[in-house]
Amino acid sequence: MSVLVGTDTRLCVAGITGSEGRFHTLNNRDYGTNVVSGVTPGKGGQDVEGIPVFNTFHAAAEESGANTAMIFVPPPFAADSILEAADAGIETIIAITEGIPAHDELRVYTQIKRNPSLRLIGPNCPGVLSPGKANVGIIPASFFKEGNIGVMSRSGTLTYQIGNELAQKGFGNSSIVGLGGDPIPGTSFIDVLELFENDDQTELIVMSGEIGGDAEELAAEYIAENVTKPVVGYIAGFTAPPGKTMGHAGAIVSGSKGTAAAKAEALEAKGVRVGRTPTQVAEIAVEILGG
Amino acid sequence: MDLLEYQGKQLFARHEIPVPSGIPARTVEEALAAAEKIGYPCVVKAQVKIGGRGKAGGVKVAADATEAREYAEAILGMDIKGFTVHELWIEEASEIEAEYYAAIVFDRSARAALVMLSTQGGMDIEQVSAETPEAIATLHVDPLLGFQPFEARRLAFEAGIDADLIRPIGDFLTRLYETFVAEEALLVEVNPVIITPERKVRALDSKVTLDPNSLYRHEENAKLRDPSDEDPQEQMARDRGLTYVKLDGDIGVLGNGAGLVMSTLDVVAQYGGEPANFLDAGGGSKADAITSAVEVICSNEKVKAVLFNIFGGITRCDEVANGLIEAFATAKPTVPFVVRLDGTNDVEGRKILADANLPGVHTAATMNEAAEKVVALAKGESL
Structure with a gap:
């Protein structure tokens, strides 16, 4: 198996007629993802290389049987698009868009959480890749092969770096989940830990965190209570000065709370080994799983 | 994006939060003209995006034009914790009977706005928070429901606000929440909220952080970005x-x-x-x-x-x-x-x-x- 996306995925893309949306949709389809439709208001009836475009998510869900949405529309329209997909009953919503206003994210998050069958990944995330099965988003799939390590991360390119280090040691992945770098991610480490724990293919979990917020600390508590599979951690931002924003809206350090050192300590206190470099993460994985 | 005190107060005024009247000034002459217009005594306040201005000598009450000039000269160009003072805010002096603290912060862990109220304003609120956390009443707001009057009352009673001020403080918090949402702030903080001898509530200071991702739909606020800092x-x-x-x-x-x-x-x-x-x-x-x-x-x-x-x-x-x-x-x-x-x-x-x-x-x-x-x-x- 894999988590979140796989052979059952029937993808509908909001923003499919934009240049970025189109490029990555076709990339995802080339990888083998079952892309069933797209949504662009006013362009219903058209198609993108054979993928039918609908005016609304409701029409797309009904007529193309979409069960997964990818949101690729610009920030001013992204929250609305997520809510539309949710209202149409699309259960897995993956939002790639970066720069959505915080108050929009707050309202969207609260609304999505009212319906336990809905799941939002992102926003501001690279998507989810289940190697050999499906790729939804912008993760460069050619660097990853199928395997037994589940990876979840708050940062896109850092995920590629860690995935690549693992690949060089001969490991593949069950799924790679980009959670996104925004202050209010729809899905947290804890949600994905639960998925990986219950996924037969996953034998080891890598969690890549960064400064800011308390997601890693909460994950540490959760791992101690609920996760039987080995978890290897990584935290970016040991050298980040307090009070500075390092690009991700979420990565703000205030006082001692949310620092990389505090997060690594919280994880290690619960028995999670934390690599100090991406290379070291792969080395720890080798030690645990064997080369 | 952080705002200067007076920019925050101008934002407050748009949402009918009572603030003392004042005029911004970039030179000593502008400061004097502002002081003459406002009348004496008036307060000469350094505008920098850092706390502890008062202790650093960046806030002075001027009794007359001579003092206003003296303070404006001293404070303009002053260095406060690494921030140079380029601007002053000349404000009418306020009579203060009590100092409260009120704030709304975007609490990412709770994924909700957190409203805070305390009767122990004016001093180092972080110290209050560390030593007597029960002195600060707090409450998370459902973003889809908004801040309700009963929540405002509850906070006010929990904070130990005098009975005659429960309603005015409730109104104050409601307007602060309106500001927080309408202007898409990540933080609005007022320390102190003052109670005048006439039992009026006023925001004597402001600390506002706006969400940079939202500025595309707030043209007025986007103009407040100050490249010089x-x-x-x-x-x-x-x-x-x-x-x-x-x-x-x-x-x-x-x-x-x-x-x-x-x-x-x-x-x-x-x-x-x-x-x-x-x-x-x-x-x-x-x-x-x-x-x-x-x-x-x-x-x-x-x-x-x-x-x-x-x-x-x-x-x-x-x-x-x-x-x-x-x-x-x-x-x-x-x-x-x-x-x-x-x-x-x-x-x-x-x-x-x-x-x-x-x-x-x-x-x-x-x-x-x-x-x-x-x-x-x-x-x-x-x-």
């Missing part, structure tokens, strides 16, 4: 659409993606180097972005060596290589570079660089090797 390199980077944070060291660092760049800074530090900056060239870094990035990094005179760490996803390594060649042609950097290219089109990218044979450009196969090399180069060692 930014570091010149940070400003230059912003103008060119790059995310740059200046640090204290001598190794320039560029990467694509915030997480990878943070990780790169850490690895450089582990090899004994000190990063001079954080620079995220972003996803899909194109040639012109790379040229701009090199110019920004090298405009910091402390930089002795530069590390390029690229893992291509959307970003294509051949684009980065071409951008670097262009940058060498236009910006002509004089410090050595270490370049690590991996990911999309990495083979092409490396070949382009090898063929160009740029002066002082070294390549590395891994992030660790790249960090080790750049640290050696920054120390003046040859490879």
